[in-house]
Amino acid sequence: MQQILDAILAGDTAPEEFAHLDVPESYRAALVRKDEVDMFEGMETKEKDPRKSLHVEDVPVPELGPGEALVAVMASAINYNTVWTSIFEPVSTFGFLERYGRLSPLTKRHDLPYHVVGSDLAGVVLRVGPGVTKWKPGQEVVAHCLSVELEDHMGHDDTMLDPQQRIWGFETNFGGLADVALVKANQLMPKPDHLTWEEAASPGLVNCTAYRQLVSHHGGQMKQGDNVLIWGASGGLGGFATQYALNGGATPVCVVSSEDKAEVCRSMGAELVINRNEEGYRFWKDERTQDPKEWKRFGARIRELTGGEDIDIVFEHPGRETFGASVYVTRKGGTITTCASTSGYMHEYDNRYLWMNLKRIISSHFANYRESWEANRLVAKGRIHPTLSRSYPLTEVGQATLDVHQNAHQGKVGVLCLAPEEGLGVRDPEFRAQHEDAINRFRGV
Known part of the structure; x- marks a missing residue:
């Protein structure tokens, strides 16, 4: 691996030289073990500690198949699906790997005890691998996480509808929190030249997810002038949703949990911010009973900020805790887009406010190939910026995941894999200088 790293750090290594570098037989990787899936049994979700379940070990480099690529990983990032994997909720991911492994002898590689x-x-x-023509050794890349087989007709209008659609590194093996990763070559996209390795790694999943959920015709179809309610507006997903709302001429109404996070939203250009902790919103009286009076108080606060207007689009991802309020505050004919349920999967809302006011709930899951490329293009053009707040070395991936699990982070948490330190990989410093403040907006918060 050191020869590979030296070639990358040199910055001017010819592509043909990368093609002749030896790929090692094994590599460092962050993994969970199949024989430990019951280690947190009986514990509350918040008590489960990813530092105990995530291990950094050497594993064999997987066989390279047709249409695939092996990538030397300089940096990666933590997403909530890594939290779910590490605490074995809502199910163990080894079931995903077993089902994928039954497809073919090639996919059987993914069904491992780690x-x-x-x-x-x-x-x-x-x-x-064989059949790959777009990418060659030595090219600097980022990867989106959509893995599909594209052998079924259902995937050819929208790849997210393919019956064999999976999220790489969550529903497949050989993910990015490692020194080497195995991807389908069509997951690769050009690395933005003005970003460091850790900055370039951080937008991927959340940026593409936010683009589809809010902008795409498969999601909210946001237009100029829309009022967009964004939960967790300074977080991993919400930080990108806020940027897309501002770029697209919409008015974000940003919901955050602290004044520090409110300041981050204001620094992005958002003017309408609700600190839910400071204003004391409690949408549930107890575990089973919601409080419609709090929905109404929340809606009144929104109208106070917007000059009497209701919400056109809700950018939903907390799930159970907020969904009843989200449905209530949306305007007649408006849209609630949902992509996750970090506070619980069993959503409850008063259906009268949905059906009698012709509101719509739209499900959104990651992004298709084109949406991913469009989202990455906006990062490369400096229209959308990373939300990286801090980075950990791969050896501390458990702590990085715990930060996200406990919501003790801001924006995205990065992980240095082969990169020996932060700040490496910038190829266009002049363009970077134009956006330095925006790139570093989440740092230190």
Whole structure:
């Protein structure tokens, strides 16, 4: 691996030289073990500690198949799916790997007694399999996390509808929290030249997810002038949703949990911010009973900020805790888009406010190939910026995941894999200088 790292750090290594570098037989990887899936049994979700379940070990480099690529990973990032994997909730991911392994002899490689996790990366192509023509060794890339077989007709209008659609590093093995990753070559996209490795790795999953959920015709179809309610507006997903709302001429109404996070939203250009902790919103009286009076108080606060207007689109991802309020505050004919349920999957809402006011709930899950490329293009053009707040070395991936699990983070948490330190990989410092403040907006918060 040191020869590979030296070639990357040199910055001017010819592509043909990368093609002749030896790929090691094994590599470091963050993984969970199949024989430990019951280790947290009987514990409350918040008590489960990813530092105990995530291990950094050497594993064999997987066989490279047709249409695939091996990538030397300089940096990766933590997403909530790594939290779920590490605490074995809502199910163990080994079931995903077993089902994938039954498809073919090639996919059988993924069904192992360990699961290498991670759904983001920035790095350099080392090898490509038969049939790959777009990518070559030595190219600097990022990867989106959509893995599909595209053998079924259902996937050819929208790849997210393919019956064999999976999230790489969550529903497949050989993810990005490692020194080497195995991806389908069509997951690769050009690394933005003005970003460091850790910055370039961090947008992937959440940026593409926010783009589809809010902007795409498959999601909210946001237009100029829309009022957009964004939960967790300074977080991993919400930080990108806030940027998309501002770029698209909409008015974000940002919901955050602290004044520090409110300041981050204001620094992005958002003017309408609700600190839910400071204002004391409690949408549930107890575990089973919601409080409609709090929905109404929340809606009144929104109208106070917007000059009497209701919400056109709700950017939903907390789930159970907020969903009843989200449905209530949406305007007649408005849209609630949902992509996750970090506070619980069993949503409850008063259906009268939905059906009698012709509101719509739209489900959204990651992004298709085109949406992913469009989202990455906006990062490369400096229209959308990373939300990286801090980075950990791969050896501390458990702590990085715990930060996200406990919501003790801001924006995205990065992980340095092969990169020996932060700040490396910038190829266009002049363009970067134009956006330095925006790139570093989440740092230190």
